[in-house]
Amino acid sequence: VRVGLLGCGRVGQALVTLAGRRNAIAGWVHVECVCALVRDLHRRRGETDVRLTTSAAAVLDAGIDVVVDVMGGVEPARTIVTAALDAGLPVVTAGKTLVARHGPALRALARRCGVTFSYEAAVVAGVPFVGALTRRPHASDVNGISGIVNGTSHFVVTAMAAGATTARALTHAVGLGYAETDAEADLGGRDAAEKLTILRHLCGEPLATVDDVLCRSVRDLEPADFAGAHLLSGSIKPVAIAPFDAGSRTAWVGPAFLPSGHVLASLSGVDNAVQLRRGAGETVTFAGPGAGPEVTAATILDDVVEAATSRRAESEPWLTQQGRRVPRGTESAWFVRILKEPAVTACELATWLGELDVPYERLVSDRAGVYVRTTAAPWHAIERAESAMRDRGVAALAMPVLAR
């Protein structure tokens, strides 16, 4: 299988190395990376026989069987991928920004052109579940997705739960190679919002956009949040949630409260997980290491072999086949934290929640804050309550409680 690479950075080079190793195994499909598009021909790279070029056309005209996009961003990746599909070449991509923003259109183009467009590596590359979902379009009655889909923020929140400051946790993550120095896309939620959007497309919400996702940064967390969550028998994790039962603004990325015993509560560090909620409330969980050049390259290589040997035709997302669901209105229980500085008493908080029509189940407090677990309340009501409290100068933060 002759592969043309768009990009030869960390993932591209890991793919070249992995393909070389696998090619030494007798009987394995021989995958040869013949040429790669790069920006800078003179940049130092690891040992590779791949011919480098700055011309996208030269890659597409190199007599290749499959295009692998590992260049990142939207443009020029989108233009080149479109040209490849138009030319009848299957495309495998790891580009989450590209797939989140243009996945449905590129998938439709691929279908029209009779080739595959594969993106297993674009979302939680280390946990290859996209193929499992697209091969089993009718097996699940999915009505919601949740998960931990950003390893950097998970590492940082795990360290904060153990007492580290955000800055110290981030420095540690950078030192271990789990984070870039500029980790804003990870901590602020944009990376997770892109992955959540790809998951929503996969589950039949082709019109979902990254801009629909309400993002809250894990930087908003205070040490008191972890103490309060503990008092209410739970923990805090950076989570992505999309219930398929209401209009826009119901997709959420940010810290959430997990009751103890929740499957995702047992994960830590850079682990990732995707959980599908289906039927009468049962869940299916896929979990494992999130990403990294080597695991991403392994996932890409599987997609390459599948695309070249046509072992898999991509199914339509299942909800599109079944028709859209009737909105039920999105509700969730909430964990609300209020810092006691400026002075706020538990009694005042209870009164406010009553005024704001937010019913609560448990209310506890310690020296730092007052913590409440509400019963199910609509997302918009809790947002209103949170901003009303902030208007009164109260340091309030509301997080959804993830149902078991």
Ligand SMILES: NC(=O)c1ccc[n+]([C@@H]2O[C@H](COP(=O)([O-])OP(=O)(O)OC[C@H]3O[C@@H](n4cnc5c(N)ncnc54)[C@H](OP(=O)(O)O)[C@@H]3O)[C@@H](O)[C@H]2O)c1
């Ligand atoms: N790193 C991971 O663990 C991981 C995991 C999952 C998915 N991904 C995705 O995989 C993709 C690649 O990630 P990476 O970490 O390998 O990135 P990277 O190290 O920055 O490599 C990007 C490569 O693309 C080339 N490139 C970028 N823009 C270009 C342009 N306009 N024209 C020509 N060449 C261009 C660069 O050329 P030069 O070398 O000349 O600069 C470089 O070779 C991204 O979409 C990322 O989101 C990465």
